[in-house]
Amino acid sequence: MTELDSRLHKRTTSRQFTRAADAFAASPVKSDMDYRRRYVHFAAANASDAVLDVATGPGFSALAFAEVARIVVGFDITPAMLERAARQRDKARLANIELVLADVEAIPFADSSFQVVSCNSSLHHFQRPGWVFQEMARVCAPGGRVVIDDQRSSEDASRAAGQDRIERRRDPSHAHSLSRSEMLSMVREAGLEVQRVEERESTRDFDEWMKAIGADPATYRAVRQAMLESSDDDSAGLAPRLEEGGRLVYERRVVWLVAAKPLG
Ligand SMILES: C[S@@+](CC[C@H](N)C(=O)[O-])C[C@H]1O[C@@H](n2cnc3c(N)ncnc32)[C@H](O)[C@@H]1O
Known part of the structure; x- marks a missing residue:
């Protein structure tokens, strides 16, 4: 990947999430605060922590x-x-949130600035x-932790590539869904010690998934078609299936992970 590829990808990302900002912020899945609070509990954040929320979105x-x-x-x-x-912060009257374009x-923070990243x-x-x-390990203080919540792909490379194709058709800013083992080896290569890993699987409604990015009709049709085509042999590892009434659903598999930055 060249420097130019990287800049173009970031521009695509910013454009995509500018277009989708309202739809994303309104998504019932994304705005589920019970889910977020469970995650904060999993991260074991407490009143003495400075927390960095990477790619905070809304x-x-x-x-x-x-x-x-x-x-x-x-x-x-x-x-x-x-x-x-910023709107949500102001509405919730939370004075302890700082937002930064980066x-x-x-x-853009010094080494060891945060207890939770x-x-x-x-x-x-x-x-x-x-x-x-x-980078996350660098800004994390020794004794602090890096905490991750992300969708994972299959350990089977062909299925993972199939998932990436579908995801990219839905959202051109998608790069690659890591498998659990890819995630764990990157964590270790960053000098972090894995403390807890949990897998969560939920059945997700295809239409809601498309709505969360404000998909146009052509994108909706193409991604639905690709999903259905992948269902015969589950070639994208998403286990899509049609329910009664034509509702399309698939399995979303997510990894939650806490990794500690060693002291000294
Ligand atoms: C799927 S959204 C997730 C937002 C939020 N973390 C959440 O859980 O709701 C992905 C976010 O990553 C941001 N993003 C993507 N690439 C980024 C980068 N290179 N640096 C910072 N943010 C980035 C996007 O702008 C977008 O807000």
């Missing part, structure tokens, strides 16, 4: 962290997403996730 996790942590900094590459996050490949549902947008883990 700030749902930042809000949930701010209910328990000392300070939360959320950053994102898409100004439209940060505007939604790129995850160059996190968290990233939800965004790793799959990054072209250099291994480098992103290094």
Whole structure:
């Protein structure tokens, strides 16, 4: 990947999430604050923590962290997403959230600045996730933790590639959904010690998934077709199936992970 490819990908990402900002912020799945609070509990955040919410989007996790942590900094590459996050922060009257426009490949904070460095549902947008883990580990304080929530792909390379094709057709800013083992090896390569890993699987409604990115009719049709075509041999590992009445659903598999940065 060249420097130019990387810049184009980031521009595509920012454009995509500017277009989808309202739809994304309105998604019942994304705005499920019970889910976010369970995740904050999993991260074991507490009142003395400074938390960094990487690629904060409309700030749902930042809000949930701010209910328990000392300070939360959320950053994102898409100004439209940060505007939604600022609105939510102001509406919730949370004074301990700071929002910053920044790129995850160059996190604008000093080494060891945060006790918790968290990233939800965004790793799959990054072209250099291994480098992103290094950056997250760098800004995490020794004794602190890096916490991840992201969809995972199959360990089967062909199915993982099938999933990426469908995801990219839905959202051109998709890069690659990591498998669980890819995720764990990147965490370790960043010098972090894996403490807890949990897998969560939920049946997701296809139409809601498409709505969350404000898909146009042509994109909707193409992705639905690709999903259905993958169902015979589950070639994308998403286990899509039609329910009565023509409702299309698939399995969303997510990894939650806590990794500690060793002391000294
Ligand atoms: C699927 S959204 C997830 C948002 C939020 N973390 C959540 O859980 O709702 C992905 C977010 O990643 C952001 N993003 C993608 N690439 C980025 C980068 N290189 N640096 C910072 N943010 C990035 C996008 O702008 C978008 O807001």
